[in-house]
Amino acid sequence: MNCRLCGSDRLLSVLDLGATPPCEAFLTADALDAPEVTYPLHLRLCEDCLLLQIPALIAPEDTFTEYAYFSSYSDSWVEHARTFVSDARRRLGLDEQSLVVEVASNDGYLLQHVVEAGIPCLGIEPSVNVGSAARDRGIPTRTAFLNEDLAADVKREHGAADLVVANNVYAHIPDLLGFTRSLRALLADDGWLSIEVHHALNLVGLGQFDTIYHEHFQYYTLYSAIAALRTGGLAVVDVELIPTHGGSMRVWARPAEAAGQPSDRVEEVLRAEERSGLHQVDGYLALRPRAEAVRQGLLRFLLGCRDNELRVVGYGAPGKGNTLLNYCGIRTDLIEYTVDRNPYKHGRFTPGTRIPIRDPEQIDKDRPDVVVVLPWNLETELTAQLAHIAQWGGRLAYPLPELHVVGGAELLPDEGVS
The missing domain is CATH 3.40.50.150 (Vaccinia Virus protein VP39)
Structure with a gap:
C-alpha cells in the first residue's frame, strides 16, 4: 500500500479494527446461512504527508x-x-x-x-x-x-x-x-x-x-x-x-x-x-487506547444490563454502528434487535453481527429497559424523538464520545456509566 495522496510507502499502523463486512451490506433472512465476506479494516497514517487512510479494498x-x-x-x-x-x-x-x-x-x-x-x-x-x-x-x-x-x-x-x-x-x-x-x-x-x-x-x-x-x-x-x-x-x-x-x-x-x-x-x-499533536506522527497514536477504552466500557455496561435482566435493544442501523458492533463483538445476547426509520433496512440484519433490524414502532410495543443509540452523533434529535420511552421507565444509552445514559439510574447498573 502506498499513500494515495503523496505516494509514500511509509505508512504507520494507527488502529487495526480486525476484519469486518462492508458496513452497508445488510443481510436478508435468506443470506443468514451463507458465507459473509469480510475485509481488513486497518487505519494507517502516512508519515510524510500525514493523511489517515485505509487500503482501498472495496471499489x-x-x-x-x-x-x-x-x-x-x-x-x-x-x-x-x-x-x-x-x-x-x-x-x-x-x-x-x-x-x-x-x-x-x-x-x-x-x-x-x-x-x-x-x-x-x-x-x-x-x-x-x-x-x-x-x-x-x-x-x-x-x-x-x-x-x-x-x-x-x-x-x-x-x-x-x-x-x-x-x-x-x-x-x-x-x-x-x-x-x-x-x-x-x-x-x-x-x-x-x-x-x-x-x-x-x-x-x-x-x-x-x-x-x-x-x-x-x-x-x-x-x-x-x-x-x-x-x-x-x-x-x-x-x-x-x-x-x-x-x-x-x-x-x-x-x-x-x-x-x-x-x-x-x-x-x-x-x-x-x-x-x-496532529501535525506530527506521535499525536495519532492516542487513538488506539481511546478506542479500546470505549469498547471495554460498553461491554461492561451491556454485560451489567444482562446480569440485571434488563431488556436492551438498539436504535438506528448506521454504517458507524456496524463498525462499533463488530469491533466490540456485540451480538443478540447483548442487543436483542435494533430499529431504523429507513424501510429499506426492515427485515434485514446487521452485517457481521446479524442483529435484526425492525420498524421503530417495535420499541413502543416491547417497552425495553435500555435503548442503545448507535447514531450517537444525533443525540439531541434522537433524545427528543425517543423521550416518550420515559413513560415506562426506559433509558437511552449513548456509547460515544463516552458512555452515558439519559434518564435516571434506578434500573441501570452503575459500572461504567457517567
Whole structure:
C-alpha cells in the first residue's frame, strides 16, 4: 500500500479494527446461512504527508450502485442542509442565473432547498435507487460517479458551476487526485467549493473509531485537506467547525488563481490541530487506547444490563454502528434487535453481527429497559424523538464520545456509566 495522496510507502499502523463486512451490506433472512465476506479494516497514517487512510479494498461501484442510506430520514440533517443553502445564497449571491452542482447528492436532501429557491442545480449521485428517489422529488439528478470525463460533460451541458457542494463524499473516493481534479473541472474560474468532512481532530482526540469503515478511504485534518485540494489547483480560503457527525469541518476552497488570502479561521484550526499533536506522527497514536477504552466500557455496561435482566435493544442501523458492533463483538445476547426509520433496512440484519433490524414502532410495543443509540452523533434529535420511552421507565444509552445514559439510574447498573 502506498499513500494515495503523496505516494509514500511509509505508512504507520494507527488502529487495526480486525476484519469486518462492508458496513452497508445488510443481510436478508435468506443470506443468514451463507458465507459473509469480510475485509481488513486497518487505519494507517502516512508519515510524510500525514493523511489517515485505509487500503482501498472495496471499489465504490460495489458499494454505491445500490445504497441503503437515504439522507432525508434524519430531520436534523435536512435542516442542516436547509440552513447551509440559505447561508450560501447570501454569502455567494446565488440567484436564478447561478448554477449549483452537488456531488453525491443522495436523495435530494440538500438540493430540494436549492430548487425551492429557484436556483438552477444538478445532482450527481452514483446510487441508482437513491438518485431515482431524488428525481421523483423533482430534483435534476445524473446517475454517475464523478470523474474528469463526467465533469467535462456536465460543464459542456450545463456550464461552469458557481458552487460545487461535496458533503461527506471527499472521504469516500480512492482516486483522491483524480476526484480532486474533477471537482476543479466542474467549477467556474471564480467559483466556490464547499466540502463537509468529519474532522480527524475529533476522530483521534475523542476516540471516534466508529467513523472508520470501508467506504471511508481517508480521514482529514485541515492540514491534510489543504494538501489534497492543492493537487487539483484548489486553495482553501475558509473553514467552519460544525457539529455534524460528531464534529466536522466545512472547508471552503476556490481555484487557486481566484482564492486570495485565507480567513483567520484557517490559521486558528491549523493551530488547534498542531496543539493536539496532529501535525506530527506521535499525536495519532492516542487513538488506539481511546478506542479500546470505549469498547471495554460498553461491554461492561451491556454485560451489567444482562446480569440485571434488563431488556436492551438498539436504535438506528448506521454504517458507524456496524463498525462499533463488530469491533466490540456485540451480538443478540447483548442487543436483542435494533430499529431504523429507513424501510429499506426492515427485515434485514446487521452485517457481521446479524442483529435484526425492525420498524421503530417495535420499541413502543416491547417497552425495553435500555435503548442503545448507535447514531450517537444525533443525540439531541434522537433524545427528543425517543423521550416518550420515559413513560415506562426506559433509558437511552449513548456509547460515544463516552458512555452515558439519559434518564435516571434506578434500573441501570452503575459500572461504567457517567
